[in-house]
Amino acid sequence: MNVGWTLVALAGVWGGLVAVERKAFLQAMFSRPLVAATAMGLLLNDVPSGLFIGMLLELFHLGTANLGASLPDNDTLSATGTSAAAATMAVATGAGSTPALWSLSILLFVGLARVGLLVDRVLERYSARLARKALASAEAGQLTRAMRQNLWGMWPHFALFGMITAACALAGFFLGPLLERLPLPVLRGLAWAYPAMASVAASIAARGSHARRAPMYAGLGAGAVTLAVLLFTLKERL
Amino acid sequence: MSVVGPPLTRRVLVHVFLRSLFLQASWNPQGMQNLGLAYALYPALERLYPDKQALETAVRRHLVFFNTHPYVAAAIVGGVLYHEQRIARGEESPERVVAFKAALMGPLAALGDGFFWLSLKPATGAVCAALVPLLAAWAAVLFLILYNLVHLTLRARLYLLGLSLGDRLVEAVARANLPTRGAKLRAVAAACAGGLAAWLAVSFGDNAGGRFAPLLSAGCLALGVVSYLLVARQVPNYVVLYLAAGLACAAGAFL
Numbered sequence: 001m002n003v004g005w006t007l008v009a010l011a012g013v014w015g016g017l018v019a020v021e022r023k024a025f026l027q028a029m030f031s032r033p034l035v036a037a038t039a040m041g042l043l044l045n046d047v048p049s050g051l052f053i054g055m056l057l058e059l060f061h062l063g064t065a066n067l068g069a070s071l072p073d074n075d076t077l078s079a080t081g082t083s084a085a086a087a088t089m090a091v092a093t094g095a096g097s098t099p100a101l102w103s104l105s106i107l108l109f110v111g112l113a114r115v116g117l118l119v120d121r122v123l124e125r126y127s128a129r130l131a132r133k134a135l136a137s138a139e140a141g142q143l144t145r146a147m148r149q150n151l152w153g154m155w156p157h158f159a160l161f162g163m164i165t166a167a168c169a170l171a172g173f174f175l176g177p178l179l180e181r182l183p184l185p186v187l188r189g190l191a192w193a194y195p196a197m198a199s200v201a202a203s204i205a206a207r208g209s210h211a212r213r214a215p216m217y218a219g220l221g222a223g224a225v226t227l228a229v230l231l232f233t234l235k236e237r238l
Numbered sequence: 239m240s241v242v243g244p245p246l247t248r249r250v251l252v253h254v255f256l257r258s259l260f261l262q263a264s265w266n267p268q269g270m271q272n273l274g275l276a277y278a279l280y281p282a283l284e285r286l287y288p289d290k291q292a293l294e295t296a297v298r299r300h301l302v303f304f305n306t307h308p309y310v311a312a313a314i315v316g317g318v319l320y321h322e323q324r325i326a327r328g329e330e331s332p333e334r335v336v337a338f339k340a341a342l343m344g345p346l347a348a349l350g351d352g353f354f355w356l357s358l359k360p361a362t363g364a365v366c367a368a369l370v371p372l373l374a375a376w377a378a379v380l381f382l383i384l385y386n387l388v389h390l391t392l393r394a395r396l397y398l399l400g401l402s403l404g405d406r407l408v409e410a411v412a413r414a415n416l417p418t419r420g421a422k423l424r425a426v427a428a429a430c431a432g433g434l435a436a437w438l439a440v441s442f443g444d445n446a447g448g449r450f451a452p453l454l455s456a457g458c459l460a461l462g463v464v465s466y467l468l469v470a471r472q473v474p475n476y477v478v479l480y481l482a483a484g485l486a487c488a489a490g491a492f493l
Binding site (some may be wrong): 020022024025026027028030032034036038039041042047050051052054055058059060062065066067068069099103106107110111124127129130131132134135138139141143145146147149150151152153154185186188189190191192193195196197198199200201202203204205206207208209210211212213214215217218219220221222223224225226229 | 360463
């Protein structure tokens with residue numbers, strides 16, 4: 001099997017950058033699943049995998065928010081890891097991007113959000129040490145040194161999350177050949193699983209929208225789209 | 239009385255704003271954003287307090303606990319500069335700026351969380367996810383444009399408001415009526431998510447299902463409704479997702 005080390009490195013760099021952007025710097029939403037995964041797909045030459053995995057995970061994690069001191073699941077790691085693995089799996093199989101491949105990636109890597117949460121907790125302890133160091137430096141009159149501690153808080157995010165994302169991309173190269181060996185009914189089952197999971201994710205998103213009358217608004221949206229599709233289908237048949 | 243420094247130049251003000259983008263770089267459970275706030279203010283404090291002792295005292299009063307929403311923190315950063323300039327000129331006591339931060343960080347955090355995290359982000363995410371069938375990868379670009387148009391405009395505006403109004407920025411923020419706008423955005427998010435659930439079920443069901451397309455589409459729609467009910471009853475999202483995938487896999491494999 002041929003491992004594309006450039007793709008693994010690219011995945012690691014992008015995974016690290018968006019991990020920093022997620023909380024430590026700017027927060028302009030480059031780290032949202034829809035954006036982070038689509039860009040990952042673009043970098044690894046597989047936009048469809050990135051886009052459709054990003055869309056599903058955007059919906060799945062729509063309601064998560066970092067409120068006060070609470071730590072939510074790390075939706076960014078889940079998106080970058082899953083899309084990187086899907087893109088490299090597609091490269092390894094050589095058959096291109098398919099819903100079965102997206103489903104398998106999501107089922108295997110969506111749990112990374114919980115791993116990311118644990119890593120975030122560990123990193124908070126590191127930042128607490130930096131804050132204590134900064135206070136001690138300020139007490140000793142070393143103000144520039146104290147201020148510099150703030151920026152040191154970012155590099156572990158880049159390094160740790162970058163490494164995890166790169167590991168997912170690498171895993172994709174090993175999983176690709178295994179996917180090819182799956183029996184046809186299982187592959188068809190996985191292909192069916194994508195729309196099912198996407199529908200579930202959209203429902204979770206409606207629930208996570210925090211709207212006061214979410215079921216009513218979601219029902220209206222679903223009704224309008226179903227009606228439009230039915231009318232369109234009827235028009236085509238007549 | 240210590241030596242009074244020169245007034246803050248536009249260059250310093252821009253520098254402080256840019257450094258405030260690193261507010262959460264070393265967020266920690268004890269002081270939360272304390273280090274980030276001190277880091278952002280440092281160029282201005284350095285200019286306002288040429289005397290090293292006074293500068294140390296000024297930095298130390300901003301290394302205490304501080305936590306608010308990272309975007310609306312721009313208003314507090316601006317307000318702190320407003321007060322620090324007055325303190326440096328001897329027009330008010332340092333306690334004023336400490337009280338200003340303490341009084342505003344809680345309410346502004348609630349306002350920012352409610353509008354940005356719980357309204358704007360879900361609404362933009364749902365709208366752009368719903369546009370994926372039409373715009374493909376451009377939906378992600380649109381997400382960034384729509385979100386940051388509001389985010390960066392408000393962040394810069396709040397900074398300027400804090401800088402020019404000090405304590406009176408509360409009235410200006412209240413006039414923006416963010417909670418009402420947030421409620422409308424949340425309704426948009428729910429409607430888009432519902433619409434997308436239906437489109438995904440029908441369209442992908444049709445593509446993946448072959449002769450079983452109507453069955454798969456109807457099954458996906460039903461799964462969407464059932465999963466909404468399950469999540470509403472506190473069943474974990476992951477359990478619902480794997481359950482749905484398992485059912486679809488089994489149906490696809492055995493039918």
